[in-house]
Amino acid sequence: MPAIPKPTISRLCKIYSLLEELEDKGQLKLSSNEIGRRLGVGSHNIRKDLTYLGETGTTGSGYEIKKLKDQIAESLGFTRKRKACIVGLGKMGTAILSNEMFFSKNFDIIAGFDTNINRLETLKIDIPLYPTYDIPVVVKREKIELALLTLPGETAQNIAEKLIEGGIKGIVNFSPVVLSSPDDKVYITNIDIIDEFRFLSALFTLEKKEADNAG
Amino acid sequence: MPAIPKPTISRLCKIYSLLEELEDKGQLKLSSNEIGRRLGVGSHNIRKDLTYLGETGTTGSGYEIKKLKDQIAESLGFTRKRKACIVGLGKMGTAILSNEMFFSKNFDIIAGFDTNINRLETLKIDIPLYPTYDIPVVVKREKIELALLTLPGETAQNIAEKLIEGGIKGIVNFSPVVLSSPDDKVYITNIDIIDEFRFLSALFTLEKKEADNAG
Structure with a gap:
């Protein structure tokens, strides 16, 4: 094929x-x-x-x-569940973790990471949590294939490199920076709500401009 | 042009x-x-x-x-701030609202909506909050152009129709259903983290298949 x-x-x-x-x-x-x-x-x-x-x-x-x-x-390899992790357990990360849909479909989030060790101790979450310096070891040991990043912008690139060191295969970046793959070993997609708002407002702005020009 | x-x-x-x-x-x-x-x-x-x-x-x-x-x-109409609202003030919606980046760039989230009136009364959020049945009136009155939906799947289509009734121009759907525009009056984009995970795992599955075939 x-x-x-x-x-x-x-x-x-x-x-x-x-x-x-x-x-x-x-x-x-x-x-x-x-x-x-x-x-x-x-x-x-x-x-x-x-x-x-x-x-x-x-x-x-x-x-x-x-x-x-x-x-x-x-065809696309959805026949088995894949292991995923989440990095960044602020409000956004914990909101996603508390959303049951992430545990019911093709993915299991089996680990959470945060740089703030105090936060790790106070969070009530049913999956193992680790400090971010453990990322390479845990990702390798648990054979985690996918990561979701919900981090403040400035740390995202550094964290991505730790994930790649551990052998991660794909990263969904929900942090407010454009994250690029440092090499060809990993696939990255960026989700940015502001980008989506911009895209939509561009569409209706351009539509209006065209209508004004035509009229 | x-x-x-x-x-x-x-x-x-x-x-x-x-x-x-x-x-x-x-x-x-x-x-x-x-x-x-x-x-x-x-x-x-x-x-x-x-x-x-x-x-x-x-x-x-x-x-x-x-x-x-x-x-x-x-070119794309980012020269003025646009008014936006958020519908669905569960954990995800409030996490997004508490993220200061949404108040600093090209968009102002000026209203929040939720079906649960008790929840509206207990949330500590600095923007006006309304029950969802007020959507058409508030969107029209405040000239809100964009909406972000963070809702349980089953109510999203119904809410989209209320937004369109109020004259919304664009909807970013972060609810776990594929939302389609009931007519040509509004632009919709769907954000789905599971879809992104699937896309990435398809990419590395297909890459592996091709490598196996080539080897």
Whole structure:
């Protein structure tokens, strides 16, 4: 099978989440039109994305949700749970840790890290907590593959390097800095709510400019 | 000037955040190579993105950070602060509200909403709080343009409709469901940490498959 382009991988992950949501609600089938509408993407693109999975067995009434979900899981490696950790246990980090959805799906958050040792002692959290200088050892020992960073900006790059030292494979950066991979050994994505606000306000500003120019 | 493609708009927002970060550190100039490296994008793409801004006045030593930042702000409408609100004041919502960065940049969160009236009475937050049934009235009255949703999944679509009724222009959805726009009047982006974890694990799974096939 040909290599799957990154934008397709990204959309397949979103399709997987959607299928999971609808399966939980008891829905059995779904059309590419419906997927496209829910994701804000043309149904043609969705059908093209799904060709990377091989035979998806659509019928006139759409895709079977369970089967399609299994095929995506098989292709993208969601068939086993992966170990993850969270670095930074301030308000944001602990809010995420207290969200049960993180313990029920494809990932297990099995360790938390913070630089503040006093904070580690007072937090009431049901997973093992460690100071950040233990990151390389713990990540290696526990075979942790993924990390979520919820840190003040200035420390994020330094922490990323400790995680890489431990052999982490992927980092989701929720800290307010653009984090870049120091080498090719690790994948990083940055989530930034302010960036998303900016993106949306750019979209409606540009739309208005175009409407003003056209009028 | 031609219409700016959405992926370019998205990257310009990230470039803007990076420039802001470097400006705060006192840096004056930046090359397209450096921007590309930090964002994980080829410098050729970055230079192409920047052509949409018109004359950017690069010299041998790179772009002037302040000037480039101002040009992006001018093009994408970041020259004035925009009003935003947050809906859902559980642990995640209040963690975000307590993060000072949201009050210092291009956005002012000026209202919070929650369905739980008892919770509204006990929260210690310095912005006006309202029950969710007031959303249409408050959004319209205060001319709120953007909303951040941090809600349990099942209520998000219903809340989105109340926001649209009030005239909201953009929604960042941080709830664990894929939220779709019921019409073309509003832009929506979905942030999902689980999706990001899935995307990263798909990337390194596929990389391993390819290496295994090649070996």
